[in-house]
Amino acid sequence: GVTEEDIANDQNITTQIVSNGMGRHQQRFSPLDKVNKENVKYLVPAWSFSMGGEKQRGQETQPLIYDGIMYVTGSYSRLYAIDVETGEEIWQYDARLPEGILPCCDVINRGGAIYGDKIYFGTLDARIVALDLKTGDVVWKDKIADYKAGYSYTSAPLIVDGLVITGNSGGEFGIIGEVQARDAETGDVVWTRPVIEGHMGTLNGEESTMTGELNATWPGDLWKTGGGATWLGGTYDADTDTLVFGAGNPAPWNSWLRDAGDKTDGSGDNLYAASRIGIDPATGEIKWHFQTTPREGWDFDGVNEVVPFVDAEGNKRFATADRNGFFYVLNREDGAFVSASPFVKDITWAEGIDENGRPIYNEENRPGNPADAADGGKGDVVFSVPSFLGGKNWMPMAHSPANGLFFVPSNEWGMDIWNEPVSYKEGAAYLGSGFTIKPIFEDYIGSLKAIDPNTGDVKWEYKNDAPLWGGVMATAGGLVFTGTPEGYLKAFDADSGEELWKFQTGSGIVGQPVTWEQDGQQYVAVASGWGGAVPLWGGEVAKKVNFLNQGGSIWVFKIPVMN
Ligand SMILES: O=C(O)c1cc(C(=O)O)c2c(n1)C(=O)C(=O)c1cc(C(=O)O)[nH]c1-2
Numbered sequence: 001g002v003t004e005e006d007i008a009n010d011q012n013i014t015t016q017i018v019s020n021g022m023g024r025h026q027q028r029f030s031p032l033d034k035v036n037k038e039n040v041k042y043l044v045p046a047w048s049f050s051m052g053g054e055k056q057r058g059q060e061t062q063p064l065i066y067d068g069i070m071y072v073t074g075s076y077s078r079l080y081a082i083d084v085e086t087g088e089e090i091w092q093y094d095a096r097l098p099e100g101i102l103p104c105c106d107v108i109n110r111g112g113a114i115y116g117d118k119i120y121f122g123t124l125d126a127r128i129v130a131l132d133l134k135t136g137d138v139v140w141k142d143k144i145a146d147y148k149a150g151y152s153y154t155s156a157p158l159i160v161d162g163l164v165i166t167g168n169s170g171g172e173f174g175i176i177g178e179v180q181a182r183d184a185e186t187g188d189v190v191w192t193r194p195v196i197e198g199h200m201g202t203l204n205g206e207e208s209t210m211t212g213e214l215n216a217t218w219p220g221d222l223w224k225t226g227g228g229a230t231w232l233g234g235t236y237d238a239d240t241d242t243l244v245f246g247a248g249n250p251a252p253w254n255s256w257l258r259d260a261g262d263k264t265d266g267s268g269d270n271l272y273a274a275s276r277i278g279i280d281p282a283t284g285e286i287k288w289h290f291q292t293t294p295r296e297g298w299d300f301d302g303v304n305e306v307v308p309f310v311d312a313e314g315n316k317r318f319a320t321a322d323r324n325g326f327f328y329v330l331n332r333e334d335g336a337f338v339s340a341s342p343f344v345k346d347i348t349w350a351e352g353i354d355e356n357g358r359p360i361y362n363e364e365n366r367p368g369n370p371a372d373a374a375d376g377g378k379g380d381v382v383f384s385v386p387s388f389l390g391g392k393n394w395m396p397m398a399h400s401p402a403n404g405l406f407f408v409p410s411n412e413w414g415m416d417i418w419n420e421p422v423s424y425k426e427g428a429a430y431l432g433s434g435f436t437i438k439p440i441f442e443d444y445i446g447s448l449k450a451i452d453p454n455t456g457d458v459k460w461e462y463k464n465d466a467p468l469w470g471g472v473m474a475t476a477g478g479l480v481f482t483g484t485p486e487g488y489l490k491a492f493d494a495d496s497g498e499e500l501w502k503f504q505t506g507s508g509i510v511g512q513p514v515t516w517e518q519d520g521q522q523y524v525a526v527a528s529g530w531g532g533a534v535p536l537w538g539g540e541v542a543k544k545v546n547f548l549n550q551g552g553s554i555w556v557f558k559i560p561v562m563n
């Protein structure tokens with residue numbers, strides 16, 4: 001079975017992919033170069049696999065590869081084991097979701113994790129399931145939280161030292177973001193770490209001492225339903241033995257309801273919502289935090305992936321491209337701020353980021369306070385860039401240690417946003433805001449950017465008509481792969497951005513490409529199946545993409561060998 005050592009070396013063992021991010025540091029970089037700038041034009045399908053039935057939408061998954069078998073999750077909490085050579089199904093598991101699940105942003109799943117003789121994945125009714133790799137039989141299953149209260153689960157779990165580590169979703173329902181660790185063998189909870197100040201965790205069943213300053217940065221009782229969903233999973237940085245999880249938007253969206261009075265001294269920041277949090281994997285203790293958007297008010301979830309890398313001077317750093325439109329570099333030791341630069345154009349909500357990493361707010365661009373409104377409760381409407389779906393959303397970027405660049409799937413768009421009164425009701429949407437997303441440029445929304453993390457400079461850009469919503473992968477063959485809602489899997493020259501290859505998969509791509517080698521040949525795979533948040537919440541942009549067909553299939557490519 002898969003060992004801790006396998007996971008630690010996932011990036012270098014090119015015959016398997018056992019974790020999300022194609023390696024523990026989630027750089028989504030493969031050292032394979034058999035497919036490269038010269039020959040990528042010969043890449044053709046080896047097989048395609050249908051996820052079947054009526055459940056054909058929102059395939060955001062990243063396939064895993066182990067021992068000649070692809071393990072891939074599908075929408076509606078399904079998992080398939082497929083023979084890599086033939087494309088034939090070996091087994092499938094369907095979590096059979098109850099009526100009344102409440103995912104905010106489509107029926108998606110982003111993938112699983114393999115450890116020992118089991119594969120682990122989470123379900124939209126907020127459970128974690130361990131299946132036997134060979135048979136697909138359930139070995140254990142546990143509830144992360146109550147789906148009736150608005151909790152769900154959409155991302156791939158992390159495996160660290162025999163623990164299965166999960167986040168949660170539900171920030172739009174006033175849930176409490178949490179990170180949980182379970183024994184991979186038995187499913188027993190080892191620790192839990194809620195990420196909103198004031199909520200306690202447990203350590204081996206005992207109430208922990210991890211209380212910190214109790215709800216100091218929240219007014220009144222708002223911390224009790226404060227959001228901060230840890231919905232995009234996390235990263236494990238082995239060099240500093242730290243789990244890094246992001247916490248999503250504070251709840252409700254209407255930031256005036258979370259106004260603790262002072263806006264300058266940090267006492268109204270609503271910690272640790274919209275933050276990255278460094279956690280000790282053995283105990284769940286919070287070691288550090290970095291808040292990207294204090295007293296957040298635009299749904300700028302702080303969850304986007306944090307990728308360990310080494311900068312030009314040899315310093316150990318993290319990079320993360322936030323929903324709020326800024327690309328941050330942090331110190332890996334303590335999460336301290338190093339630099340930030342805008343990666344989308346015309347940001348309205350902040351002038352920039354100061355030397356401490358705090359946004360320099362344009363307070364007049366904060367959606368207005370409904371309590372000040374004359375017209376019966378709707379606050380002033382503002383036009384904000386980026387839109388709430390972010391300069392970048394969940395779709396992961398890639399990093400090439402070969403040329404030092406980050407490849408960031410971003411979107412250039414804005415929104416009309418306003419606040420409204422709202423009160424908390426368990427299991428009901430808890431926003432207190434309304435919004436309409438709009439394009440800001442006529443000819444494109446999606447923008448894949450190659451960013452130099454040492455300077456923040458954009459080295460090249462690929463513009464796409466529809467918003468980009470799929471993961472990115474880089475390879476030692478000098479290639480960058482990503483998919484488009486228009487249905488193409490594309491390969492670009494990692495140094496120049498020149499488009500070198502494309503293939504039409506028949507539905508929009510919101511999946512995460514991977515590559516590996518088997519029997520001496522390099523394979524590339526991606527899930528195709530349009531969906532996710534854009535068609536549901538995209539306002540005027542959704543109208544622009546509503547001709548796109550839904551779908552659910554896996555595409556696998558290789559270069560044919562002539563003999
Ligand atoms: O606050 C949350 O709990 C939460 C969860 C999720 C999710 O789990 O998919 C999304 C969001 N927020 C969100 O704000 C968002 O824009 C979003 C887009 C998507 C997607 O998969 O397309 N999920 C989510």
Ligand SMILES: [Ca+2]
Pocket residue numbers: 171172248249299301
């Ligand atoms: Ca959210």
